[in-house]
Amino acid sequence: MKMCIACGMPMTSLGDYPLHDMSKNYCKHCAHNDGTMKTFDEKWQEVALRYANNHHIDYSIAKHTAYVILKKLPAWKRKW
Structure with missing residues (x-):
């Protein structure tokens, strides 16, 4: 099973891939x-918003x- 290099999500089916491109x-x-x-900044903002909303934190x-x-x-x- 592949894991997403950008968010860590397990990619277990064709539908998990962008444009179904495995x-x-x-x-x-x-x-x-x-x-x-x-980009990192796009993912950072998305993850932060989702985390704040799901966990009801600042x-x-x-x-x-x-x-x-x-x-x-x-x-x-490589960014660090």
Whole structure:
């Protein structure tokens, strides 16, 4: 099973891949409509918003948490 390099999501079916392209190493949630991968800043904002809403915490705390999580993933390691 492949894991998304940008968010860590398990990719277990064709529908998990952007444009159903199994050659991609990132998931549909980390892709733009054209299939290209989103930037770190785009994912950071999305993850932080989702985390804040799902866990009912302040956005600044969610943003820090999202940063800590994302920077450990393969797509973003070269950024540090």
